[in-house]
Amino acid sequence: MTSRMYRPVRVVVASVIMTLAVAALAGCSFQEEEKVWEISGGIFGTTYHINVVLPQDDAKLKILAHGIRSELERVDNAMSTWKQDSxxxxxxxxxxxxxxxxxxxxxxxxxxxxxxxxxxxxxxxxxxxxxxxxxxxxxxxxxxxxxxxxxxxxxxxxxxxxxxxxxxxxxxxxxxKKPQYIDLSGIAKGYGVDVVARYLDTEGIQAYLVEIGGEVRTRGRKPDGAIWRLAVETPSEQARQVNKIVALDNRSMATSGDYRNYYESEGQRYSHTIDPDTGRPISHQLASVTVISDDCMTADALATAFNVMGFDRAMGLATRENIPAYFIVRGEAGFEVHSSPAFSSYIVQ
CATH class of the missing domain: 1.10.3980.10 (ApbE-like superfamily)
Incomplete structure (x- = not known):
């Protein structure tokens, strides 16, 4: 986990037009319409995008932006391996x-x-x-x-x-028993998502989508009552491509893959995901795995573990333990997709 490439926190209006809902009841009172607002920035060497549902309230948005930033910096100061004083x-x-x-x-x-x-x-x-x-x-x-x-x-x-x-x-x-060097990069980002979600709960935000570097947690619904929908990407080093759309209702989702963080040396490709048994980068055909869980910390860690295990072992465990998991595997004719029985109900497209 890294603290490089910070960007100033900024509040972005997700919907440009702000309207007032006219109440046709006695007194013709006006009530502000709720909208989706985005708070974004950089942390852990990646970016975060937090969508919150509430009426227009600039003061509240500033409080949330500052609070989110503070919460994430606390996580970074505790768990970064890039900061010598963490x-x-x-x-x-x-x-x-x-x-x-x-x-x-x-x-x-x-x-x-x-x-x-x-x-x-x-x-x-x-x-x-x-x-x-x-x-x-x-x-x-x-x-x-x-x-x-x-x-x-x-x-x-x-x-x-x-x-x-x-x-x-x-x-x-x-x-x-023996000195260890602990690396939490496979779980801390998901924990950061959970920390932001807890903070928003304490601030009384009833509906939100928290995303940090692709790891996500949702609560509540959009202003129109719709469930939050998210894309599972097709593994690609080039442009982002949607593979599946899932609906996430008060749940968390994390993805682990070998198609972005890697390097090549002497014609060999080396993934950033290391198999603890062999001490070598993974080299199987599983390109990406997405896991859904109650909390993002668990989803993050399980996605990493499943990516290490490879398709057969991971699918077997996910099926036995009723874990929603979605696998994208490299096949002879291109990518093949597989989902555990528990994942199927989340797919909407």
Missing amino acids: ELSMLNHKQDQSSWTALSAPLFEVISRAQDVSAFTGGAFDVTVGPVVNLWGFGPDARPKTTPPEEALADLLEVTGWEFLELDAETRSIRS
Whole structure:
């Protein structure tokens, strides 16, 4: 997760024309019509777009824009591996991690959920794989000129593993049998979505769509009563193309794919998603997986884990556990799409 490329928060009117609804009741009172307003900016090296439904209220929109920004910066300051002074970076740089270290509530919550998903997916999701990610050039370290040597990968795989982390819920503390470098990039963005949603709830916003770097959470309906509709993209390095439209009612959705963040070296393509078992970038035919869940943090982590697992294993787990998941797989004649039984009811187009 990164804090680069910030943009000033700006409030954008999603509908240019603002009208007044005329009440044909006694007194002919006027009531402002609700509209969709967008608050956008940059965080985590990506962008956010928050749509809120409310009557025109410039003061309220400014409060929301400032509050959203503050909430996201708190997440970044706690969980960034690019900021040397973040809470996570300071934990990662502790030479002796065998004694208990107290964590802030947000950081403990995210690591706890990460551990749950790791256990659920048999280690396909592993936040301790950070050193391997860095070795392949997808972290804060410079990109290597050649692929990592086998010996270096083997050495790292011996000392990394989610099983080494121990958590104490009572004291919100963590320790590790061996020093670990934790990378939360596969879950923190989804958590940021959840944090913004919680903030909007406390501000009394009854309907919203929160999107950060493609991860989404919705609540309520649009002013016309319609459910929020979102696109699942066809994997493409060029122009964005819609593959499916889904309706999301008080749910979260996250997508993981290998078609944007990658590099090529000596004719070989290397995905940013690392398989914790092999220490290598994934190389199967699964191009993209989208997961729907109650909260975006879980959807984000599961999408990453399913992307690591590949289509067959991930579809089997999603089907058994009734998880809504949508898979786009590279086939001989082009992309093939598959959805778990639980996902089918969300598709509207």
